[in-house]
Amino acid sequence: YEANLTVIGEFDTVEEFCRYFNWLKPPSNLERNSNYHLFKSGIKPMWEDEANANGGKWVLTMKNQPQLLDRAWSWLAMGLVGEELDEADEICGAVVSLRSKVDRIQLWIRSKDDVERVNSIGRKLIKLLDISDTDGVGLEFQVSI
Incomplete structure (x- = not known):
C-alpha cells in the first residue's frame, strides 16, 4: 500500500497549499478506486502509523x-x-476516495477515547461542510483496526 502513495507536495502556509491544490483534478474527475490524502507532515495515511494507531x-x-x-x-x-477543525492537535488528516458504489470522505483523528471530543469534531465537520441528512450523505465514526 505504502509503495503506491505518491507525495504531491508539502507546505507550511495557505499560499503554498493553494499552489498544489489549485492544479489538482477535482476528486470527481479521478479514476475510480483513486484517493487523495491530505495529512499532517510526518503522518502516513495508514493505521500502522503511530499517530493513527x-x-x-x-x-x-x-x-x-x-x-x-x-x-x-x-x-x-x-x-x-486553516485549522478550523483541529482540537488539541487531534486531526491527523483526510482522505477522499472515489469508488464504484459509494464515494467517501474521511477525517482521521488521533484518539478515539475522548467521546466528547470525537463528537465535537463530528459536529464541526458537519457545520464546515454544510451538509445534512437531506443531502443523501451518510456519516459515521469508525475506530482504527
Whole structure:
C-alpha cells in the first residue's frame, strides 16, 4: 500500500497549499478506486502509523453526487489548512476516495477515547461542510483496526 502513495507536495502556509491544490483534478474527475490524502507532515495515511494507531475516522459517504463530493473535499481541505477543525492537535488528516458504489470522505483523528471530543469534531465537520441528512450523505465514526 505504502509503495503506491505518491507525495504531491508539502507546505507550511495557505499560499503554498493553494499552489498544489489549485492544479489538482477535482476528486470527481479521478479514476475510480483513486484517493487523495491530505495529512499532517510526518503522518502516513495508514493505521500502522503511530499517530493513527489509537484513533478513528469520521466517514462521509455519498453516491453519484460529484458536485457535492468536490465541494465537500475542497471545503474540508481548506478547513484543515486553516485549522478550523483541529482540537488539541487531534486531526491527523483526510482522505477522499472515489469508488464504484459509494464515494467517501474521511477525517482521521488521533484518539478515539475522548467521546466528547470525537463528537465535537463530528459536529464541526458537519457545520464546515454544510451538509445534512437531506443531502443523501451518510456519516459515521469508525475506530482504527
